[in-house]
Amino acid sequence: MIIATDMPEVAQCSVTQCAYNSDDSCHARAITIGDGDNPGCDTYFNNSSHTRSHRAAGVGACKVESCDFNDDFECSADSIQVGKEGKSVKCKTCTCH
Numbered sequence: 395m396i397i398a399t400d401m402p403e404v405a406q407c408s409v410t411q412c413a414y415n416s417d418d419s420c421h422a423r424a425i426t427i428g429d430g431d432n433p434g435c436d437t438y439f440n441n442s443s444h445t446r447s448h449r450a451a452g453v454g455a456c457k458v459e460s461c462d463f464n465d466d467f468e469c470s471a472d473s474i475q476v477g478k479e480g481k482s483v484k485c486k487t488c489t490c491h
């Protein structure tokens with residue numbers, strides 16, 4: 395069974411070394427964001443080969459309760475952007491910045 399659900403789109407991700415990234419976009423089915431107050435991308439996977447998928451990724455879950463977009467442990471933004479902050483990979487849309 396394919397489960398269809400509404401998720402915020404990962405509109406852009408600049409982390410080109412991630413296996414799920416091509417063309418500055420995320421093509422995982424869904425990603426998970428957050429660890430406490432840190433809006434990191436849990437799904438990040440540094441790998442030399444990359445996905446062949448062209449689907450747009452959704453935000454499946456987010457654990458950053460302190461973000462204004464977090465509603466019941468889910469993201470309620472229309473879309474998010476992900477990118478590098480120093481050596482970390484973070485949700486740039488988080489209101490914690």
Ligand code: SF4
Pocket residue numbers: 404407408409412413414415419420421422425435437438439451476483
């Ligand atoms: S959003 Fe996360 S999983 Fe998707 S390409 Fe970027 S770092 Fe990888």
Ligand code: SF4
Pocket residue numbers: 427428433453456457458461462463464465468469470471474485486487488489
């Ligand atoms: S915008 Fe906020 S709620 Fe949405 S994924 Fe980013 S940190 Fe989580």
